[in-house]
Amino acid sequence: MRDLKEHRIANSPAEAVAMLNAGPGKGCYVAGGTDLNLGNAECDYLVDITQAGLNGINSSDQGDVLIGAATPLQDCFNDIALKEYAGGAISQVAGQCGELSIRSKATIGGNLCNASPSADMAPVLMALDAVCIILDEESQESIPLAEFFVAPGRTVLEGSLLAGVILPGEAALWRCRSYRLTRSAEDVPLVQVAVAVEVTDGVISQARIALGAVAPIPLRSQLAENFLVNQKVAELTPEMVEDVALLAASECDPLDDELASAEYRTDMVRVLTRRMICRVLAEEGMVTCVDADHVEGDDGGAA
Numbered sequence: 001m002r003d004l005k006e007h008r009i010a011n012s013p014a015e016a017v018a019m020l021n022a023g024p025g026k027g028c029y030v031a032g033g034t035d036l037n038l039g040n041a042e043c044d045y046l047v048d049i050t051q052a053g054l055n056g057i058n059s060s061d062q063g064d065v066l067i068g069a070a071t072p073l074q075d076c077f078n079d080i081a082l083k084e085y086a087g088g089a090i091s092q093v094a095g096q097c098g099e100l101s102i103r104s105k106a107t108i109g110g111n112l113c114n115a116s117p118s119a120d121m122a123p124v125l126m127a128l129d130a131v132c133i134i135l136d137e138e139s140q141e142s143i144p145l146a147e148f149f150v151a152p153g154r155t156v157l158e159g160s161l162l163a164g165v166i167l168p169g170e171a172a173l174w175r176c177r178s179y180r181l182t183r184s185a186e187d188v189p190l191v192q193v194a195v196a197v198e199v200t201d202g203v204i205s206q207a208r209i210a211l212g213a214v215a216p217i218p219l220r221s222q223l224a225e226n227f228l229v230n231q232k233v234a235e236l237t238p239e240m241v242e243d244v245a246l247l248a249a250s251e252c253d254p255l256d257d258e259l260a261s262a263e264y265r266t267d268m269v270r271v272l273t274r275r276m277i278c279r280v281l282a283e284e285g286m287v288t289c290v291d292a293d294h295v296e297g298d299d300g301g302a303a
Contacts, residue, residue, distance in 0.1 A: 004043065004044070004045060004046060005025070005044050005045055006044070006045035006046070007045070007046050007048060008027075008045060008046065008047050008048065009048045009050075009051055010047055010048065010049055010051065010052045011051055011052060011053075012052055012053060013049075013052050013053065013054060013135050013161055013163050014135070014137065015052065016029065016047050016049050016052050016161055017135060017136055017137050017159070017160065017161050018137055019047045020047045020159055020161070021137065021159050024044070025043075025044030025045065026042060026043055026044050026045075027043060027044065027045045027046065027047050028043035028045075028046055028047070029046075029047050029049055029113070029161060030046045030047065030048055030049070031048075031049050031050055031054075031069070031070040031107040031109060031110050032070075032072065032105035032106045032107045032110050033105065034098075034102055034105050034106040034110070035106075035110065035114055049069070049070050049161070050070055052070065053068075054068040054069045054070040054071075054109070054163055054164060055068050055070040055071050055072075055075075056068045056071060057071060057075065057076070057079045057081060057082065059081050060169070062169045063168075063169025063170075063172050064166055064167060064168055064169045065081055065082065065085055065166070065167040065169075065172075066133075066164050066165070066166050066167075067082075067108055067164055067165045067166075067167070068109075068163070068164045069107060069108065069109025069110075069113075069161075069162045069163055069164050069165070070107050070109060071107060071108050071109075072103065072104055072105060072106065072107055072108075073094045073095075073097045073102075073103040073106050073107065073108060073111065073121075074094070074095075074100065074103040074104045076090065076091060076094035076108055077091050077092075077094040077095035077103065078091075079091065082094070084172075085128075085167060085171075085172050086128055086171060086172060086173070086174050086175070086176040086196065087175060087176055087177075089124050089127075089128070089176035089177060089178050089194070089196075090121075090124055090125065090128070090167070092178065093120060093121060093124045093178050093180070093194075094108070094120075094121065096120065096180055097111070097120045097121070108121055108165065109162045109164070109165075112125075112132075112145070112148065112155075112162065112165070113155060113157065113162055114153070115149050115150070115151070115152065115153050115154055115155045115217070116152070116153070116188075117152055117212065117213055117214075117215060117216055117217060117218065118188045118189045118192065118212055118213035119212060119218060120180065120189065120192075120212075122145070122149070122192075122210070122212055122218035123178060123192045123193065123194040123210040123211060123212040123218055124176065124178040124194040124210070125145050125165060125167075126145050126146050126194070126208070126210040126218060126220060127176060127178070127194035127195065127196040127208040127209065127210040127220075128167055128168075128171045128174065128176060128196055128208070129144065129167075129168050129170075129171050129208065130144075130145040130165050130166065130167055130168075131143065131144055131145065131165065131166045131168065132144070132145055132148050132162055132164075132165060133162070133163045133164045133165070133166060134156070134157065134160050134161065134162060134163065135160060135161045135163050136159065136160040136161070140163075142166070143156065145165065146210075146219075146220050149217035149218055150217070151216060151217065152216050152217065171196065171198075173198070174196045174197060174198045174206065175196065175197050175198075175199070175280040175281075175283050176194065176195065176196035176197075176280065177194070177195055177196075177276045177279045177280050178192070178193070178194040178195075178276070179192070179193050179194075179272050179275065179276060180192050181268055181272065183259065187259075188213070188259075189212060189213045190213060190259055190260045190264075190265060190268070191211075191212075191213055191214055191260075191265050191268045191269055191272060192210075192211060192212030192213050192214075192218075193209070193210075193211055193212075193248075193269060193272040193273050193276055194208075194209070194210045194211075194212075194276070195207075195208070195209050195273065195276035195277050195279075195280055196208040196280070197228065197277075197280050197281070199233055199281075202232055202233050202234060203230060203231070203232050203233070204228050204229055204230065204231050204232075204233065205229070205230075206229065207224075207225045207228035207229050208220065208225060209221040209224045209225050209228075209244075209248050209273060211248065211251075211252065211269060213254070213265070214252040214253070214254040214265050214266070214269055215251075215252055215253045215254065216253065219251070221247065221248040221251045221273075222251070223247040223248075223250070223251060224244045224245070224247040224248040224251070224273065227240075227243065227244050227247055228244055228277075233281055236281065241274055241277050241278060241281075242270075242274060244273065244274075244277060245269075245270045245271070245273040245274040245277070246270055248269055248270065248273040249266050249267070249269045249270040249273070252265065252266050252269050254266055
């Protein structure tokens, strides 16, 4: 990062966008700032959005939940609405993002806008059909989070601003489980898997399987999802669940690095996808899906 020449403080989303586009040089939005010196972004000035009215979590009468982009992850962990939404999966993941001092500053918008392949919040939000609210100086648009990431370190934003994320009321009663496989509690994830399903009259009417840290961007496993939809829970066998897990693993494109091999990451997608499917369907009375591999809890663990 270049030597910063100016720190601009925005008092509204529209002012933040105007400040970013005013120049001279290149500007960057900043909220919690926990990754400010870790990335490769070259910025001449910062636009601080912590006072722009983008901090907070609010529920609508329709059951939608809006999370402002500048909301700290610790607030997401503590929020009652998020603890109740889809079984608390989003709250659970937010509470795993580093230690308390990091979570108290790091924001949900920053976690997504960094566009890391292992962005902690991306898979669970994608599995619950989260929608991004994006502003520029003249308009506002909404896009699915699944379409937000372009490449490692790149999103669709360009000069626009991520104002927040909407969780649809329709997904509030889905079953959702997420797992982050890490070497230690403070490390970045080696593999992330989030599974969400809606069961109607014993039939899987909606299925989402989202993966992180195993491709250039967080992604949905469409093949695996399509296999699950319209299946009767009572008729699913362990072999069928294993087939779904294999489909999810087939859609990965992980890297070999110093933390783990591509082969290991791919196999762990298979294992964790199977486990998360078993756990969400066990809540629907599925007793034939017995996972012999033991994992401590649903909330991630060390490799």
